[in-house]
Amino acid sequence: MKLFLSTILLATACNASAHSDCDVELEGGVRVEQHMVEFSKDKRVIYRIENDQTLFINNEIVTLNNDQQALVSQYSTDVKAIVPQVKGIAVSAIDLAIDGVNMAFNELLGEGNDVSSELTEQLSSIRNDIEHKFSTEQGFYIDEDGFAGDEVFGEEFEHKIENAVEQAVEKSLGSLMIALGKEMLFSGGDADAFEARMEAFGEKIETDMELRGEQIEQQGEALCQAIRQLDQLEEQLKAEFEALEKVNTISVSGHDRHNI
Numbered sequence: 514m515k516l517f518l519s520t521i522l523l524a525t526a527c528n529a530s531a532h533s534d535c536d537v538e539l540e541g542g543v544r545v546e547q548h549m550v551e552f553s554k555d556k557r558v559i560y561r562i563e564n565d566q567t568l569f570i571n572n573e574i575v576t577l578n579n580d581q582q583a584l585v586s587q588y589s590t591d592v593k594a595i596v597p598q599v600k601g602i603a604v605s606a607i608d609l610a611i612d613g614v615n616m617a618f619n620e621l622l623g624e625g626n627d628v629s630s631e632l633t634e635q636l637s638s639i640r641n642d643i644e645h646k647f648s649t650e651q652g653f654y655i656d657e658d659g660f661a662g663d664e665v666f667g668e669e670f671e672h673k674i675e676n677a678v679e680q681a682v683e684k685s686l687g688s689l690m691i692a693l694g695k696e697m698l699f700s701g702g703d704a705d706a707f708e709a710r711m712e713a714f715g716e717k718i719e720t721d722m723e724l725r726g727e728q729i730e731q732q733g734e735a736l737c738q739a740i741r742q743l744d745q746l747e748e749q750l751k752a753e754f755e756a757l758e759k760v761n762t763i764s765v766s767g768h769d770r771h772n773i
Contacts, residue, residue, distance in 0.1 A: 535737035541762040542656035543592070547649045550592045552762050553656075559760060562589040570756045581753055588746045591739065593649055598736045600647035605729045607640040613722055635677035741765050 542553040551561040560570045565586045568575045577585060611633050618629035646653060744765045751757045 535733070535740070536766045537737075537740055538764040538766070539655065539657050539762060540764065541760070542654060543762060544652065544654045545593055545596055545649055546652035550589050552760070554760070554762075560757060565589040565593075568754075570754060575754065584746065584749055584753065588743070588750060591743055591746065595736070595739055595743070596647055596649055596653070598732070598739060600643060602729060602732045602736060603643045603647070604640055605732060607636055607643065609722065609725055609729065611636050611640075612725070613718060616718055616721065631680075632677055635673075635680075639673055639677075737765070 540554070541559070542551075542556065544551040544553070549561055549563050552559055558572070560568065562568055562585055566582070566589075568577060568581075568585050614632045614636065615629050618626050618632070622628060645651065740763065744763045747760070747763055751760060
């Protein structure tokens with residue numbers, strides 16, 4: 514039961530990424546703050562852009578011509594624009610998971626049941642963590658090892674969801690068993706009929722979640738396109754500044770659907 518419910522949550526939360534054709538590789542660190550973006554390698558800062566205008570390479574200010582200034586400004590603003598896109602996808606996935614939880618448990622236990630309420634509360638807490646973490650005002654850092662603060666993403670992200678399911682199910686196991694018993698009675702004690710009813714319900718949830726997950730997939734594709742643009746801008750920076758020619762912070766592979 515717990516595995517089944519965990520699978521529902523993880524499937525709804527990760528549905529968009531399942532169809533993604535965008536593989537992003539980071540070969541350095543990126544720190545994004547409200548007035549600065551910073552790029553590092555092996556924890557050493559290589560270059561940064563302050564106030565979308567001023568470029569520092571190896572901690573020395575660089576004089577820019579008009580074309581270089583436009584390039585630096587665009588790169589800085591585009592990097593910052595990625596932050597709300599990432600947050601939007603994560604929040605949408607959690608919202609979809611919350612809806613999936615309510616559909617599943619409301620079907621078994623009825624509206625306003627304790628399991629659904631507790632899971633919704635815990636998932637909403639994770640949602641709030643994401644809202645807080647992903648903002649240029651707070652600042653965040655990501656490198657080859659992932660986001661700084663694995664309490665939001667990484668393996669602990671899945672563990673949080675799984676633990677929320679386990680705790681809620683364990684606290685309400687009696688209610689669940691009673692509900693399942695009632696479902697068996699409604700099926701006339703026919704195990705095959707009960708199984709068919711549960712399978713039909715599972716398929717309904719899957720269909721609903723897939724349809725609603727299409728919007729998240731579109732957000733993911735838009736994010737991929739934005740990161741491709743960053744990769745291209747980084748290549749232009751490398752061509753303009755000799756000190757950056759060996760820098761390759763962002764790499765994107767996979768098919769560009771917009772060019773197919």
